[in-house]
Structures are given as C-alpha cells and as structure tokens.
Amino acid sequence: MFHILIIDDDPYIGDLLEETLKSADYSVSRAFTGTEALEILSKEKPDLILLDLMLPELSGEELLPKIKDIPVIVISAKIDVSNKVDLLLGGAADYVTKPFDMRELLARIAVQLRKNDKNELTFRDLTLYADALTVKVNNTETRLTGTEWAILKLLMQDPLKPVGKSAMLEKISADTPDCTERSLKQHISNIRKKLQSVNGEDYIEAVYGIGFKMKS
Amino acid sequence: MFHILIIDDDPYIGDLLEETLKSADYSVSRAFTGTEALEILSKEKPDLILLDLMLPELSGEELLPKIKDIPVIVISAKIDVSNKVDLLLGGAADYVTKPFDMRELLARIAVQLRKNDKNELTFRDLTLYADALTVKVNNTETRLTGTEWAILKLLMQDPLKPVGKSAMLEKISADTPDCTERSLKQHISNIRKKLQSVNGEDYIEAVYGIGFKMKS
C-alpha cells in the first residue's frame, strides 16, 4: 500500500483529502505546518506528498527544495502562471489549482505512483527484479545479496550517468550503516563477478575519481 | 538534446508548438494523423510526445495505448473531467487543456524530461556535461579527467573573458590541492589534445601574461 503525506494547514480541505485518499486505499500522514512536515519526513519516507502552498512558518515554496526523492504534487489557489512554472522547474512533479476535482487529483496521484510501481528494471540484457533480489542475465537468473542489489539498482536507474561513491553510500546506508568506500569497492567487485560468471561480460564501468556507471 | 514528437492535425497550433520548442532548444518531429504518428514511431524513438486528441483516422484515445515507454503529454480542448481521468489512468503522463500558457507547457515538458537540473554548458559545437564528466565535440563524446573538466568548465562559463591562471588554480584547488601554474599548463595541453583529436580544431586561446580564454 502506498503512503501519502498531506501538508495543509486548512483542516477542512485536509480532512476531505485524507478521507478521499483513505477510501482510495492509501495510508495517510498529516502535517499542518512546514516545520512539522520536515519533522515527519525525518522519521518516515512517504511515497508521495501533497503540498499546499499557504502554510504558516515555513511556506510551501521554501519547503519544496528541502524534499528529495519524493514526488510532490502542489495544490494551490494561486493561478499565476509564473508561480506555477517556478514550482514545476523547482522540483514539483505536478501542480493542481483549487478548486480541483477530486477524481482528477486521484488520477494525477496514480500517475506519479505508477512510476514507482514497475518492479523491473532493464538495461541491455540485464533485468533487475524488485521483489526477488535477483537479476536475470541473458535469461539466466542470478542471486544477489541485499547491498549488491541496492547498488545495482542505483546504477541501472540511470545507466548513462555515473553515480558518486558518497551518493551510493548515503542511499544504501539504511541497510548497511557501516559500509565505507572501501567495502563499496568490494561489493562492486562481487557484483561484477556474479554477472560475469554468466556470459563473461563486464557491465560496470568505473569513472575515475567519481564513482561508477553502467557500461554503455 | 531532447527530441519531441508533436501529433496534431491543426497546422496552426502545430507550427506554434514547433517554433516554441525549437527556440527552447528541442528537436522536433511532426505527425498530422494517428497512423502517421505510428509510422514515425516505428522509425524513431522521441524522448517525449505531445498528443492532441482530435485526430483524423485514429483518435488520440486509440493511439495512446499503443505508445510504450515514452511519456505522453495530452493537449486537448476537452475539459470533461472523466475524459481527463481516463487518459491519465490510461498512460498519459500529463494533461493540458486548451487554451494553455506556453510557459506552463514548457515547464511540464521539462518535468517529464527531468531537465530540472541544467547540467549542460555549450559553446560553439562544444557541449560540456556536468554529470558525466564528458564533452561532446561535434556529437562525438570525449571523456575528460576531473581537473580537465573543471578547467574547461571555468573557460566555458563565459567564453569571451580570459580567466587568470591564479584564479583557475584557486577554483580547482578543492580537487587538486597541489596543482601549480606549471601543471596547469600541462592540463590545458591535454584538454587541447583531446578536443583536437576529434576534428583538429583548437578551442583554447592563450592570453599572454594573463591566462586563457575560449577561441571565438
């Protein structure tokens, strides 16, 4: 089940949203101020955020840049186009103006969550499965460990772009708190070995001084 | 550069879109009917599709499910919410109603292309990429080392103005603490060599007694 954080100081709209989302089978958290939202985000990581711009203390515009890796749908009464453009370019995934139709909002939420939903990731003849901790190389399935899988996923999410070593460590630190650059190197080596054992190819490329990327 | 396919039978709106997109530095293909669109898609794979619903032969609603793995922004005069919802759930990435503001459309396109971070720097036929540590010369990609990239970036940030050697050293000292004017000279030479190996041109010019600038 997907988890959604509603950030809105207006209790009436907030309640309406919460009720609608719950009946659409989402779980919901609530924040009424920007600082409260940050507090919640430090503890839990929702799949999506609904953000009203008019907030006491910390405004929505200030809050948005602080949110990383979670799609944000901005809800606002402001119909000003330049404001809308700024927010979209500033990281918002979508922008809905009040008053909005609840069915449309639900559809736009579904669009954002659809991206997270695909539990397969492919690159050349590699397929990474989300639920099984495995990769298929050339139709041969190979088992990976948890961290190996997490690392390969990071690389395959954006195969063209090198991923920095420190960025990797940060993102996999949840499962392996004391993974260092030293051990990361070893994990990469182990992934290579497992993939190579199938058809002898090396799929990973080092970018000197930066990190790693998929070999294109 | 990103490539966008416009599917619209109205030549006036299509021309307007094409012109706007081109001036925003996208490359553009055009289709005027649904079948024509499918024909184009069998040959090329754009990064994004703008789809008008009112099409002769094959309607936009029928065309949408046939498009796979490419984000589609639907443009339509239909403001009917249930129609909007159906399309969004049916695979559309976004939905914009006519009449629309061109700046907003551009922002929504940028969101789909995740072009939020401007990590490109161009000068003549050079393009410097921030995340990959590469330059494209005449569409041929060449890899640079970290310091080479940092130096070229400084020069390309404003190509007309010469950059002093001491200023360069200061700004790249984070990565290479013991780079001197002596080694800087060598790095410049190495950059030249890499760029020249593509089409024989020298892009860097020395300013006697000061430093370096891009050759204009």
Added chain:
DNA sequence: GAAAATCTTGACGAAATATTGACCCTTTTT
C-alpha cells in the same frame, strides 16, 4: 550453537591521473 552467507578490511599489482623536467618556440622588454 554450529554452519553458511554476508559484510568489512588489509594487502598489493594494475591502471588512470597528476606533476615535473627538458627543450623549443613565441612574445615582450631592454
């Protein structure tokens, strides 16, 4: 609690990158 799987760390050769010396050419100064 023993065995197995996984994670981390030390060591060392290989590869990529950075720095330096030598030498010649060009520009500026005297």
Added chain:
DNA sequence: AAAAAGGGTCAATATTTCGTCAAGATTTTC
C-alpha cells in the same frame, strides 16, 4: 638584436584510485 619571460609539448616520474584475492568479523539460518 639580445635577453628575459611566457607558452606549448614530449616524456618520465609520482601520486591517486581501481580491482581483486584472501582473511577476519558480523549477521543470518537452521
């Protein structure tokens, strides 16, 4: 015109990073 200073490049050396083996530490599984 000669001297001095800056610029350009080759080649050698130094330094940093990468890749892997093997061993020890930790966690998971039975």
